[in-house]
Amino acid sequence: MDYALLKKRKFINRIMATAITALSLTAVFMVLMIFVFLFKESSLFITSDFVKHEMKELGITISTLFGSEYQSVSYPPKLGLQPLITSTIRVTFVAILVATPLSFLAAIYTSIFAPRWIKELIKPCIELLAGIPTVVLGFFALIILASWIQAVTGSVYRLNALVGGIALSFTIIPIMFTLMEDAITSVPVPMKEASLALGATYWQTAIKVLIPAAKSGMIAAFLLGASRAFGETMIALMATGNAALNTFDIMVPARTLAANIGQEMAEVAFGDFHYATLFFTGLILFLVTFTFNAIANLYVGHLVSKSLGKV
Amino acid sequence: MANKILYQLVKRPGDSTMVLLTFIATLIIMAILTVILTTIGIFGAPHVSLDFLIKAPEEGMTEGGIYPAIIGTTLLVITMSIMGLPVGLITAVFLHEYAGEKSKLANIVRFAVNNLAGVPAIVYGIFGLSFFVFFLGTQIDSLFYGGNLKWGKPALIWASCTMALLTLPVVIVSVEEALRTVTRDEREAAYALGATHWEVVHRVVIPKALGGILTGGILAVSRGAGEVAPVLFTGAAYFLPELPRSFSDQFMEMGYHIFVMSTQSHDIDATKPIQFATTLVLLLLTFSLNFVAVLMRRRIRITRR
Secondary structure (H helix, E strand, C coil): CCCHHHHHHHHHHHHHHHHHHHHHHHHHHHHHHHHCCCCCCCHHHHCCHHHHHHHHHCCCCCHHHHHHCCCCCCCCCEEEEEHHHHHHHHHHHHHHEEEEEEEHHHHHHHHHHCCHHHHHHHHHHHHHHHHHCCCHHHHHHHHHHHHHHHCCCHHCCCCHHHHHHHHHHHHHHHHHHHHHHHHCCCCCCHHHHHHHHHHCCCCHHCCCCCCCCCCCHHHHHHHHHHHHHHCCCCCHHHCCCCCCCCCCCCCCCCCCHHHHHHHHHHHHHCCCHHHHHHHHHHHHHHHHHHHHHHHHHHHHHHHHHHHHCCC | CCHHHHHHHHHHHHHHHHHHHHHHHHHHHHHHHHHHHHHHHHHHHCCCCCHHHHEEEECCCCEEEHHHHHHHHHHCCCCCHHHHHHHHHHHHHHHHHHHHCCHHHHHHHHHHHHHHHHHCCHHHHHHHHHHHHHHHHHHHHHCCCCCCCCCCCCCCHHHHHHHHHHHHHHHHHHHHHHHHCCCCHHHHHHCCCCHHHHHHHHHHHHHHCCHHHHHHHHHHHHHHCCCCCHHHHEEECCCCCCCCCCCCCCCHHHHHEEEEEEEHCCCCCCCCCCHHHHHHHHHHHHHHHHHHHHHHHHHHHHCCC
């Protein structure tokens, strides 16, 4: 036996194990870096002498961030985040309101009532919908959907939170639908059969047995959809009208946190007050979606352990 | 079963109304898809021609084609794959082949991957700007170029890095699924012949899972080709008649082209045919990539059975 070769092979084996473990930490490192850099750039208010000097010269304090007016090009710039936050809430709210019932009902139909051939038709269609780039949906909403919605509602503004919200719902329907359908299908079959054997109809089984059993998955689906709508940029940028109005009226234009970054980041000077503000809003987006996702994962984790424990 | 459901529904009108409602919801979703695709197809198709695909924009972007944007997008996704695929592959191999069931490290990696999947695209955009462009780029400039601006500005390489990060979860999830298709027998046969862990992984597992790994790559490319927000500030340019010559150049991108043409071009109505045609080309590109991925995935699932 060639001991030198064996030794070499074992050595390579050890080296590769270490290398693979080390390289797989890239994802962890990058998440940390995202957090560190967003935090670093948004804390320039406190850490950067340049920003402090700039704020003094413009006569503004950090409390401007809580103001109700957002006009970045005025002098001194008014960077109150209230309008951006209300806009984001408006648009996200519309998107959730449209997407949730549609996905919920369609998921029930597909997982319980649909014949096999319809099921086989729906799933690729949903995948297709999920595969449409958001910029294409934004374009569709901007050029076509906006005119249709204006014709129906007769609103003053062609682009508004309603148009943006409806277009956004197109991106979150596939997410919500897939996860909800998955949650219902993964309810253990014996539960369904027991209910049917007791004389319940299919609809009763669906409402009283399957959906309650799939509740965690449903909530997770809702949270992931909401978090996606909250942070989506291109659709909000193209179809909401981009005016930072501090209101909860969905028929007027909106400018979401994400769209605002997309609109203004290319124009700011590196390291100034405006730059720090945009990173601060980015940090908000990151933290909110992070929380939503963490809660959703918690729910799905429960679902998995629950079904494992029972069957 | 279907007959039994129908029978119950006829007997109970209350139930059938509700089921009808769920059916209508499904129809609405299908209708949304159909309407989007047909409108873009109808308005876009007449303007798509060979000239449109191989010519640069002309006459202040109101005429001509989208050749530079197609090349830009292609370069972006190729560079992105070169950087993202190996990392995704290695991470998936670690999670599935090296880490034990209860490995804490693997859980941390999984948590990070889940989070990367949930971060909004625009956050990747500003992270790419501050980390890759302003931090890494400026560092490289001051170290190797005596502070001359070469890498510390939006560039193809930084856009690709950002996009690689965004598509990393897609790659990892697909590769892990592929690794799962390699049976225990195959691994154990290799071990029985005296192979080391690494030899099993790179001689048996990875070749067997190659189809799935490619699927992951294709899905990532399709996702990367469609995202715009991450490249907004990290490398995409409004108008560049010349193709990028180096990784430090800016580039045109199809999605970004649609965005600027439909929101910022000086004659939006005149360029509408170009906008629709570009949208159709982008849509066809992402769909055909997805289609290939779905077919490959289906084949893998069938062979597993």
